[in-house]
Amino acid sequence: MPTPWLVVPAAGCGRRMGADRPKQYLTLGGRTVLAHTLSRLHAAFPEARLCLCLDAEDDHFDPAWVPFSDWRRVDGGAERVDSVVNALEAIVAEGADEQALVLVHDVARPCVDVSDLARLFAVVSDDPVGGLLAAPVADTMKRDDGAGQVASTEDRAGLWHALTPQGFRLGVLRRALARAHADGVVVTDEASAVEALGLSPRLVPGRRDNLKITHPEDLALAGQILAAQASGVVPTGHEECR
Numbered sequence: 001m002p003t004p005w006l007v008v009p010a011a012g013c014g015r016r017m018g019a020d021r022p023k024q025y026l027t028l029g030g031r032t033v034l035a036h037t038l039s040r041l042h043a044a045f046p047e048a049r050l051c052l053c054l055d056a057e058d059d060h061f062d063p064a065w066v067p068f069s070d071w072r073r074v075d076g077g078a079e080r081v082d083s084v085v086n087a088l089e090a091i092v093a094e095g096a097d098e099q100a101l102v103l104v105h106d107v108a109r110p111c112v113d114v115s116d117l118a119r120l121f122a123v124v125s126d127d128p129v130g131g132l133l134a135a136p137v138a139d140t141m142k143r144d145d146g147a148g149q150v151a152s153t154e155d156r157a158g159l160w161h162a163l164t165p166q167g168f169r170l171g172v173l174r175r176a177l178a179r180a181h182a183d184g185v186v187v188t189d190e191a192s193a194v195e196a197l198g199l200s201p202r203l204v205p206g207r208r209d210n211l212k213i214t215h216p217e218d219l220a221l222a223g224q225i226l227a228a229q230a231s232g233v234v235p236t237g238h239e240e241c242r
């Protein structure tokens, strides 16, 4: 199987976290979130080529946290999607083929499981469209009425949480993001842009502990997940969600 390109958007400012620095530079067990995330990706894809999207004025980053030998820093954009587009242009500038496989993974998801990464890669390598790690919705879903009360209970059958990585061919992903930009749509993930082309990305069941650190309480949770994974006490649970 060919080596993938990895795009790691890490140019966010962590507004919802509200910390004294972007959340990718908060530490878990003495290591930054960014270092944890890159280490998981490296364990699965040691030969991959990495594009790391960082804010141009980032003064927290330390290159010692990057375990990849083939990596480049790319300027982030105003939104996540703009950071990803900048990375794709950097990949094109290096002469990558339209068929090159690109996996995009949020820096804010340090608990991603190495076997999930391998499984996603196997699926998207063999799929003409590509796909994403995802987890079925487990709770009863309510829609509000805009005034703090329940308007309805939604049918959760067939609903999934979109996780990352999301993996697509370079050509498809560039076309999809260019179309979203032309249509004035700010997509929050790659798959939704690809869907808007009329294509159907594969849903690859992944562990639900691949959480995105977003709000303050998520940090402690991520620390506990990493510790539990390291001690081997967390069952994989994959079979349940397939």
Ligand SMILES: Nc1ccn([C@@H]2O[C@H](COP(=O)(O)OP(=O)(O)OP(=O)(O)O)[C@@H](O)[C@H]2O)c(=O)n1
Binding pocket: 008, 009, 010, 011, 012, 013, 014, 015, 016, 017, 022, 023, 024, 053, 076, 077, 078, 079, 080, 081, 083, 084, 105, 106, 107, 108, 109, 212, 213, 214
């Ligand atoms: N302009 C941006 C915005 C976000 N991201 C990245 O996209 C991922 C998902 O975004 P999110 O969780 O929203 O991160 P933040 O933008 O940092 O958080 P917030 O929205 O709360 O400010 C993160 O890895 C973040 O660093 C990025 O590379 N460039």
Ligand SMILES: C[C@](O)(CO)[C@H](O)COP(=O)(O)O
Binding pocket: 080, 106, 162, 163, 164, 188, 189, 190, 212, 214
């Ligand atoms: C890409 C993503 O992680 C999928 O869940 C997510 O859409 C990005 O974060 P946001 O909070 O929706 O901006």
